[in-house]
Amino acid sequence: MEYETDGKSRRSRWFGKRSTGLDFAGMTPEQTHQAITSLMVSDMLKERRSDRRWRAVRRVITALFLLAGIGVYLATLFYEPKTGPLLKDADGYLGVVRITGAIKNSSNASAEKVVPALNEAFADPKVKAVVLSIDSPGGAPVEAERINFAVGELKKRHKKPVYAVIQNIGASAGYMIAMHTDKIYAGRYSLVGSIGAALQTWDVHEALNKRDVRHQVYASGDLKNMLNPFSPPSEAAGRKAQELVDNAGGQFFAEFKERRGSKLKEGVAYDTGEVWSGEQALKLGLVDETGTIEQLAYANNANVKEFKPGSRAILPAFTMEAASAWLSSVIANAMHGVAEASPVAFR
Template structure:
């Protein structure tokens, strides 16, 4: 290689390096610009989604407020009518505290119906296997109290598929009881059931340890052998409750009851058999009683039900509510 050529190549090297550096800087700038643009776009999208969720949450809250006001209005006015009518109250499902057929719900509906000047008669439409004797007793006593305050408003119980145990307890407070010929009626008795795991624990080699203050505090423990004295005592509790049930039925039904001890044995009867035994007064539906017995076929339902707000809250679920609250920055407990 000649000296001139060496100088020419040597002189070109710094220029090539400069061009390469410039290219790298340009590429880095391009990457940086793309990154910045991506971050900006992501921030804009995040802000838009944030605004969307906030608007959605506000809309949800306004909707809940609307349902709350609407439900209050319905509960205050849905069962009230100045026109002549038959009041209908459903007793559906298990009779227990916090259930639809709780004493609180049934009693509140009864009071609303009795206090309405347009009520000509009240029908308790029963479809229940029974439940708590305490809840049933509350309703029974309140029916008798209200009948005393409003003697001109009769109460009729109408059993559809089943009116047994605590449900019949409630029905016995009515002026008259009606059912279908195939309805199941009665079951005037008290039951208490459980399991014993003593032998199972022995096979597993598990030692049950229980510490109490009070000689009988752990009585009827399913993991301990039964004591005859405890069983006898518990039977007296059941017998006492059963006798309370019998007394209430006899007080409500009076001479209409057939003198047959089997009526109070816990057996259940068909509507046709119940009529012969004096457990009911006739065969017929709610519309039949309203039309033919009360003489007013305009029926107004006074049954207390879940408000639209409560139903909507259950459907959407606590998880969805919590997610919306998080989007708004709220960290409080979700709606229950």
């Protein structure tokens, strides 16, 4: 610290009469030094008190942000937000049950997961109609059969209409479920149809032969090993496989004609496995109207309430744990498909 003197008084560049309230005139150098030291200590104490106050304020603010973050996270776990339009004068809900992805016993579109959601939606007194939101390329016919049975029984018990809204795709077993509702909607760009059945398996015996690897099976009958991917298919196995898919596809087509017969067009081959756009499907009688869940909600003056499985929540869309689980399931399914015969599926 530097002092400037004029012979009569000493003044500090930092401390003066105006800022400190002290007059250093007439003080000895020792007194001036003591006064300045006292002022510096006092100023340091004030700064420390101010720092402590700001640290306390920062801690409180940080704690509030952490509590708010925890609150938002907990809300995402237990709160199911409504989606779709929010109508001011709406007097009820459309209860949406999502059937998304392949319809099989290990997916969210399985009967084990969809049927409980249907029970909740039908039982909710505020739900005025149940909507099946379908976005599926197809899958196992027995899973679709179970879901269809549940829909039929719940309609009788609760006397509520059931609609199907096809999102991006409602094909094969996905469309079979839609057929069992009171009305089918589809977007103009949706893909609809694929009426038929398919039986899939791998044939890798040539690849094994190149590696000089042989797979030996002892079976009790000629067709017991018919879909083994490690053995060359026989003519009898091919005939049997075709018989299975023809039978399943024929049942599907007969049910389709029974459910949609009055709306179908003459001369159209509906059983080729073809898919159509939503607008084409409307003209051909596969759907009743083009529209989305939002349009359906406005038409019924209702908000949308979703039921699990597949209900939307504000959760991180991607995590390493989710990615790892997804990759593991893909590998496991691929290996399972190689090792075992695939069941008949509506695809």
